[in-house]
Amino acid sequence: MTETGTITTPVRSAAAPPVLGGLGLFTVLLGAALPLIDFFIVNVALPTIGHDLNASEAVLELVVAGYGVAYAVLLVLGGRLGDLFGRRQFFLGGMAAFGLTSLVCGLAPTAWTLVAARVAQGAASAAMLPQVLATIQSATAGPRRAKAMGLYGATAGLSMVAGQILGGILVAADIAGTGWRSVFLVNVPVVILGLILAARAVPETRSQHPEPIDAPGTVLLAISLLTLLVPLTEGRAAGWPLWTWVSLALFPVAAAAFYIVERREDRGGRTPLVPPSLFSLLSLRRGLVMIVPFSIGFSGFMFVIAVALQRGAGLGPVPAGLALAPMAVVFFVVSLCGPRLVARYGTRIVTAGGLIQAVGVSLLVVTAWRSWPHLGVWELLPGAAVAGAGQALQLPVIFRIILSEVPPARAGVGSGVMITTQQSALALGVATLGTLFLSLASTHGMRDALVTTLLVQLAGVILTAALSLRLPRTIG
Structure with a gap:
């Protein structure tokens, strides 16, 4: 109370903007890793699933495709719903649904039950994953956002390779007699941990001007x-x-x-749902064009190498998965250097990464031609390691480029568009390169099929490197 007897009313400060701390970033990156790991983890488990559930090749392809198609179809909608109702809320709901559907996958008594559960699991992933990038875009800024986006890209790339390695280890370990079922059941305790952390550390964000569906x-x-x-x-x-x-x-x-x-x-x-005006952003448009050939080649290679090593080279799930360990290790190490390299050299490192990956794929072509069927971790190490280094210089940076000019109010829409493009391209890679490989294998033999498919992937790598020349030199 003042001397004149009037009461002063304190001025209420504006609400502080949401901040994504270290634990929160770890939690959303965990949520980003789970769907990508699950897309690839079944590749090395498919032969065991087919034998155990008496599933035909067409049904086994549905186990992969059902997840991927549901995931791709619903991603943009998931981003929009997060903008509308709250991204933290949808992240929690999507993660809980992912854990539940993973449990159903792991307990599936028949092949068609597994296919249905995988479709539901893809839908749950579509609710969870767009919230990750939208939260990063809305709750970080400046160098923290650049670091977070770099870590997201590193997580995405590493998850795709690690999923296949983890799948082989879990199938061979046959934990408590679960066999292939462990590749799904392992998600349950991870989801429980993620839900506990998310409830504590992930801030709520949403669009300031939400639009109806x-x-x-x-x-x-x-x-x-x-x-x-x-x-x-x-x-x-x-x-x-x-x-x-x-x-x-x-x-x-x-x-x-x-x-x-x-x-x-x-x-x-x-x-x-997908504003055409969003594509007026040069960085988003050019980055999306690049992510298509990159993702088609990435997923196609992962599927084809899993089939070739198990059916053609006669490797078990663990050796087939571990053959890609050098790629995963090098990808992780090099991706940690990405933010500093971008700060110094700009987007030119994307072009350099494409050229390095092209060398790595060329080494894999030579190895497959000369050493077949004696392929394993040591034979594939030089090509896989070099290719992994090249991929690490591209993927995290492309993600940053695509979202660099997207305003926070459209973070959910922008991230949904980006992930939908990537996921559709991943599904296309399995469909197109997988179909090419399996068709050639039945007529020309496994070695020639593998070499031809790798050469097609090499063409995609060269295309990605050429497209990178049109990128702006710096990232906003």
Whole structure:
């Protein structure tokens, strides 16, 4: 109270912006790792799953494709829902659902039960993963954001390789007689830990101007991705029936309809599921174009090498998984140097990374041609290590480039678009390079099929390096 008897009212300060601390960053990166590990962890477990559940090759492909397609189709919607209702809330809900569906996968009594559980697991991943990047974009700034984005990229790349290694180890370990089921059951305790940490350390963020769900856009995006991914992943095993060609013919029609609807919403001042105006950002547009050939080659290689080493070279799950250990180790070490290299050399390190990866894939081609079928960790080490170094100089930086100009209010939409593009390309890699490899293996033998597939991947690596020349030299 003042001398005149009036009461002073303190000025209320504006609410402090959310801050993502070290423990919170670790937690969201854990959430980012789980879906990517699960996309690849089943590659080396498929033969055991097929034998145990008496599953045909077409059903086994659905175990992989069902997860990937559901994941890709729902990612942008997951990002939008996080913007609308709160990213922390959807991160927690998605992680809990991921743990539950992992448990169902691990207990699946039949192959079709496993396929259904994998589709549900992909949907849970789509609710969880977009919140990771959106939270980083909204709750960090400056050097902390650059470091967090670098760690996200390192986590993503390492998870894709580590998933395959971990899958081989778990299948061979046969923990408590669980066999292949452990590749899913291992998620449960990790999810419980993640939920405890997230409840304590992940701040709540959401868009300041949330928009309602774009139902027409959501449906048309789902139709577009389904008409492309389902026939490509299932066509070869099903014998390319008429429905696969009809579906592929519908894809450009659905994609054009999606674009027209989204452009109309955008011009009307509303926020569509995927705003076409978002692609006016040069960094996002060029980064997305690069992530497609990179991810197609990455996932295609991981699937093909798992099949080649087990069916062709006669390796067990552990040796087949450990053959990629040099790639994982080098990727992790080099990716830690990424932020400093970007600060010094800018985006030129992406071009350098592409050229280094091209050398590594070339070494793998020579090794496969000269040493087949005697392939193992030592034979593959030089090529895998060099390729891993090149990938580490590309992937984390490309992620940073794509989101560098996206405003925080559109963090969920931007991250959803990026991850959907990446996930669709990962699924395309398994479908296209996997189909090429398996088709050639039945007619020309496993060695020639592997060499040819690696040469196709090499062309994709060269394309990625060429596209990187058009990137802006610095990252905002």
